[in-house]
Amino acid sequence: MYPTNCRYTKEHEWIKMDGATGTVGITEYAQHELGDVVFVELPKIGAKISTGQPFGTVESVKAVSEIYAPVSGEVIETNAALGDAPEKINQDPHGAAWLIKIKLSNPSEVNSLMDAAAYQAYIAEKQKETSA
Amino acid sequence: MTTPATTALRKTALNATHRRLGAKMVDFGGWDMPVEYTGIIAEHRAVRTAAGLFDVSHMGEIVVHGPGALELVQKVTCNNVQALANGQAHYSGLMTEQGTFVDDLLVHKMSDTHYYLCVNASNQDKDFAHIVQHNSTGAQVENAGDYYTQLALQGPKAAAILQRCTKVPLAEIKYYRFAHGLVNEVECLIARSGYTGEDGFELYFAPEHSEKMWFALLAGGEPDGLIPCGLGARNTLRLEAAMCLYGHEIDDTTTVWEANLGWICKMDKGEFLGRAALAKQKEEGVKRILVGFEMTDKLIARDGYPVLHNGEKVGHVTSGSPAPFLGKNIGMAYVPPALSAVGTQIQIGIRNHQAAARIVPLPFYKRAK
Numbered sequence: 001m002y003p004t005n006c007r008y009t010k011e012h013e014w015i016k017m018d019g020a021t022g023t024v025g026i027t028e029y030a031q032h033e034l035g036d037v038v039f040v041e042l043p044k045i046g047a048k049i050s051t052g053q054p055f056g057t058v059e060s061v062k063a064v065s066e067i068y069a070p071v072s073g074e075v076i077e078t079n080a081a082l083g084d085a086p087e088k089i090n091q092d093p094h095g096a097a098w099l100i101k102i103k104l105s106n107p108s109e110v111n112s113l114m115d116a117a118a119y120q121a122y123i124a125e126k127q128k129e130t131s132a
Numbered sequence: 133m134t135t136p137a138t139t140a141l142r143k144t145a146l147n148a149t150h151r152r153l154g155a156k157m158v159d160f161g162g163w164d165m166p167v168e169y170t171g172i173i174a175e176h177r178a179v180r181t182a183a184g185l186f187d188v189s190h191m192g193e194i195v196v197h198g199p200g201a202l203e204l205v206q207k208v209t210c211n212n213v214q215a216l217a218n219g220q221a222h223y224s225g226l227m228t229e230q231g232t233f234v235d236d237l238l239v240h241k242m243s244d245t246h247y248y249l250c251v252n253a254s255n256q257d258k259d260f261a262h263i264v265q266h267n268s269t270g271a272q273v274e275n276a277g278d279y280y281t282q283l284a285l286q287g288p289k290a291a292a293i294l295q296r297c298t299k300v301p302l303a304e305i306k307y308y309r310f311a312h313g314l315v316n317e318v319e320c321l322i323a324r325s326g327y328t329g330e331d332g333f334e335l336y337f338a339p340e341h342s343e344k345m346w347f348a349l350l351a352g353g354e355p356d357g358l359i360p361c362g363l364g365a366r367n368t369l370r371l372e373a374a375m376c377l378y379g380h381e382i383d384d385t386t387t388v389w390e391a392n393l394g395w396i397c398k399m400d401k402g403e404f405l406g407r408a409a410l411a412k413q414k415e416e417g418v419k420r421i422l423v424g425f426e427m428t429d430k431l432i433a434r435d436g437y438p439v440l441h442n443g444e445k446v447g448h449v450t451s452g453s454p455a456p457f458l459g460k461n462i463g464m465a466y467v468p469p470a471l472s473a474v475g476t477q478i479q480i481g482i483r484n485h486q487a488a489a490r491i492v493p494l495p496f497y498k499r500a501k
Contacts, residue, residue: 039454
């Protein structure tokens with residue numbers, strides 16, 4: 001279910017690399033945990049973001065969730081369509097509902113993130129905890 | 133996102149049913165409860181337009197009976213129990229000596245010597261201890277939460293659905309009245325009440341019938357669009373209806389006057405806990421009052437966010453959320469009386485924004501009669 005051409009964080013963001021730029025979104029697991037997404041706040045183009053720091057907010061009916069930068073870099077594009085249609089994050093979190101594109105300060109930084117198999121094992125462990 | 137350990141959480145008789153049906157479960161005041169089934173928005177709209185079924189068995193029940201029962205309930209709560217008829221319930225407050233809330237509750241009068249109190253889950257043990265502590269009348273007080281499953285069937289179709297499951301003539305049970313009878317062959321207390329702003333019923337019955345009742349009601353209501361709902365929708369529904377939630381709008385620092393609940397406080401009923409403090413505050417006037425507001429920009433106010441006026445913090449949001457049926461972002465907040473008039477422009481501190489909002493009349497939503 002999780003695309004193998006992406007890397008993943010423990011905070012449930014994904015990043016897909018294309019040369020020195022990466023597209024970032026939140027994962028299927030994250031959208032499911034949040035429930036109905038009703039609002040997204042994204043950084044401005046040109047903003048500098050750094051690994052592990054919050055760069056935006058996704059809100060569902062019941063919760064506010066910060067989104068953390070998987071890597072450091074500069075925001076070069078944001079998904080403006082989410083402003084009017086935040087529910088796309090529930091419908092297509094790994095596709096049309098990407099959040100931002102960033103130019104990485106150090107492209108090799110992605111190698112320290114989980115691959116799809118590692119992420120899947122990570123969330124399987126989390127789900128085991130909640131169904132105990 | 134953190135995942136709480138679930139081992140210490142309390143469970144209702146329907147816990148395994150909720151999990152099997154794929155409900156999303158959360159720690160709700162120490163209880164492992166369904167927060168949503170199909171999604172808060174869909175569940176909220178179902179209750180406004182058709183019907184929803186909620187497991188609210190985490191709610192506590194306290195039974196007060198015996199010759200001193202009336203006197204004891206009259207002493208610890210602020211509404212006038214003497215005014216209740218048999219088979220009638222009212223909303224009330226369990227009072228501290230300071231006139232603040234130990235809890236809010238429904239008082240059901242079974243008879244002159246028998247009262248059935250429905251209290252908040254996380255306050256149940258505290259409430260019980262408080263009532264026992266002030267029991268000078270010799271009444272018997274029983275902490276009965278474990279003896280009941282409570283289901284809430286809510287929405288404009290609720291009466292039609294429930295009528296298919298019982299021979300009890302529901303049209304004769306008016307709002308805030310209750311009756312005893314068989315529902316799906318299970319002996320129930322059938323109360324016409326709820327926490328959603330819609331018509332509906334709350335059913336109390338023995339836990340061993342829980343799963344049978346859950347599925348029988350869902351099957352009976354399916355043609356009318358009945359769906360199972362979680363506590364997420366229950367919260368957005370009660371907020372649209374501007375009903376208070378303990379720990380948010382009311383707690384042991386707030387009074388009925390501050391919370392706009394003067395209608396549940398009967399100062400002329402005689403002595404009760406907190407009466408002197410409440411009389412004093414009524415005379416002196418309140419320093420803060422509960423208001424409703426709606427956001428005039430796109431941001432969402434949340435519980436605890438500061439309320440600002442001309443850049444100064446003047447209060448705080450008690451409950452804030454998107455309102456799924458109204459399609460607005462709304463909230464309730466405490467503000468100084470001078471800023472409480474409908475139409476007053478305020479700001480809500482949301483992250484690094486001062487987001488515009490304005491005070492609106494309560495409730496936000498009122499069903500057509």
